[in-house]
Amino acid sequence: MKITKLILLALLFPILASAQTPNFSLTGKIGNLNKPAMAYIDYMDNGVGHEDSVALVNGSFKFSGYVSGNAYARMALDHTGGGKGRAVYTGDVIYFYFGKEQVTITSKDSLQNAVFAGSKVYDESEAYNKVIGGTIMALTKAVNIDFNRGTPEQQKDTAYIKAVDQRYRQNIQNRTDKQFLFAKNHPNSYFALVALSEAAGSKVDVAKVQPIFNALAKELKATDMGRELAQRIEANGITAVGKTAPLFTQNDAVGKPVSLASLKGKVVLVEFWASWCGPCRAENPNLVKQYNTYKDKGFEIISVSLDNVKERWLEAIEKDGLAWIHVSDLKGWNSEVGRLYGVRAVPASFLVDAQGKIIGNGLRGEPLNKKLAEIFN
Structure with missing residues (x-):
C-alpha cells in the first residue's frame, strides 16, 4: 500500500510542478527610472486575484507567474515613491489583457504611452476596442x-x-x-x-x-x-421584487457563520458595499439613522462586504459606526453572496420582509427612508 502511494505521488509530482511553472512574463522598460520608482500589478485569472510589485532598475522591471487562461490586469507605475494607492488613483495607470505569453512593454516616459509586443491577446483586445469605440x-x-x-x-x-x-x-x-x-x-x-x-x-x-x-x-x-x-x-x-430572497450563510468579522434564514421574522436590508466605495460610505450615516430608528421595531441590516482586505473592512465598520451584522468572504468581486445576487456594482441593496420576500431593490436615501416609514409607522 505504501509503495502504491509513492508511485501515485511520483506520477502526480510532474503535474503539480508544471502547475506552478510560470507561463507568462511582462517585461518592461520605461525610460531610465530607478528607486524609488515602483511598478505594481493586480490581475484577475479565472476569478482569482493576484498582485505583485517590483522596483525599477534603469527603467526595467519584470513580472512573471502562472495563468490558466486570459487575464485582465491593472498596472501602475509610481515614479516618485508615493506608494501604490497614489499611483493607482492619481498616477500612471494602464489596464490590459494578456495570456500565456512573453510580453514586452516599452516607453520613453510612462506606462500610458507604452507599446506592447509579443501578446496576441493584447492585440485582439485592441482590435475589439477599436470596433466598439474604445474603453x-x-x-x-x-x-x-x-x-x-x-x-x-x-x-x-x-x-x-x-x-x-x-x-x-x-x-x-x-x-x-x-x-x-x-x-x-x-x-x-x-x-x-x-x-x-x-x-x-x-x-x-x-x-x-x-x-x-x-x-x-x-x-x-x-x-x-x-x-x-x-x-x-x-x-x-x-432577486426581483416579489421573489423569495436567495438564502445564504457567510462568516462575520470574527468567523461566526450568519445566515439570512436566521433573520426571518424581521424586515432585513441586505446591503452590498465595500470600504473603498465612496457612495456606500456616503450612505452609511443615513443607514445608521434608520437602523437606530427602527431596530427595536424589527428592522435589521446585514451588510455584505466586497472587500478583500480584512483590516480595511473592519476599519470602515468602526469608523462609520455600523452597529449591525457584517459578513464577508473577502473575495472582492468574487464574493459568493454577491454573485448569487448578481451584484456587479455597489452600493446595491435588497429589502426583505418578515416572510423572506423581496419588497425593495436598490433602495437608499429618501426612497429607503420612505419605505421603512410605511412599514413601521
Whole structure:
C-alpha cells in the first residue's frame, strides 16, 4: 500500500510542478527610472486575484507567474515613491489583457504611452476596442476633453454641461450596442464574452442577453467570467421584487457563520458595499439613522462586504459606526453572496420582509427612508 502511494505521488509530482511553472512574463522598460520608482500589478485569472510589485532598475522591471487562461490586469507605475494607492488613483495607470505569453512593454516616459509586443491577446483586445469605440477609460478621458473645450463661462452653464453629458451618454450607449453586436457576431472570441458581460450590466435584459450567451462557445461559458454571467442572468429572475430572497450563510468579522434564514421574522436590508466605495460610505450615516430608528421595531441590516482586505473592512465598520451584522468572504468581486445576487456594482441593496420576500431593490436615501416609514409607522 505504501509503495502504491509513492508511485501515485511520483506520477502526480510532474503535474503539480508544471502547475506552478510560470507561463507568462511582462517585461518592461520605461525610460531610465530607478528607486524609488515602483511598478505594481493586480490581475484577475479565472476569478482569482493576484498582485505583485517590483522596483525599477534603469527603467526595467519584470513580472512573471502562472495563468490558466486570459487575464485582465491593472498596472501602475509610481515614479516618485508615493506608494501604490497614489499611483493607482492619481498616477500612471494602464489596464490590459494578456495570456500565456512573453510580453514586452516599452516607453520613453510612462506606462500610458507604452507599446506592447509579443501578446496576441493584447492585440485582439485592441482590435475589439477599436470596433466598439474604445474603453470606458478612453470615453471618460474624451468627455473631460470635450468639457474643457468650453470657456470658463460655458463650464458654469447648465445647458453646456447638459449637452456635454448627453454626448457622453450617447457614446456609452453606442458602445454598448456595438458590444452586443460584437458578441453576437463572434461567438468563439474571448472578447465576445468580455463584451456581453460588460454590456449586460447589473440589470440584465434576459430576453436580449440569454440567446447571445447561449450561442457562445462552450469553453467560453465554462470560464469563471462565463459562469458569473450565467449567475447574473439567473439572479435577474430570483432577486426581483416579489421573489423569495436567495438564502445564504457567510462568516462575520470574527468567523461566526450568519445566515439570512436566521433573520426571518424581521424586515432585513441586505446591503452590498465595500470600504473603498465612496457612495456606500456616503450612505452609511443615513443607514445608521434608520437602523437606530427602527431596530427595536424589527428592522435589521446585514451588510455584505466586497472587500478583500480584512483590516480595511473592519476599519470602515468602526469608523462609520455600523452597529449591525457584517459578513464577508473577502473575495472582492468574487464574493459568493454577491454573485448569487448578481451584484456587479455597489452600493446595491435588497429589502426583505418578515416572510423572506423581496419588497425593495436598490433602495437608499429618501426612497429607503420612505419605505421603512410605511412599514413601521
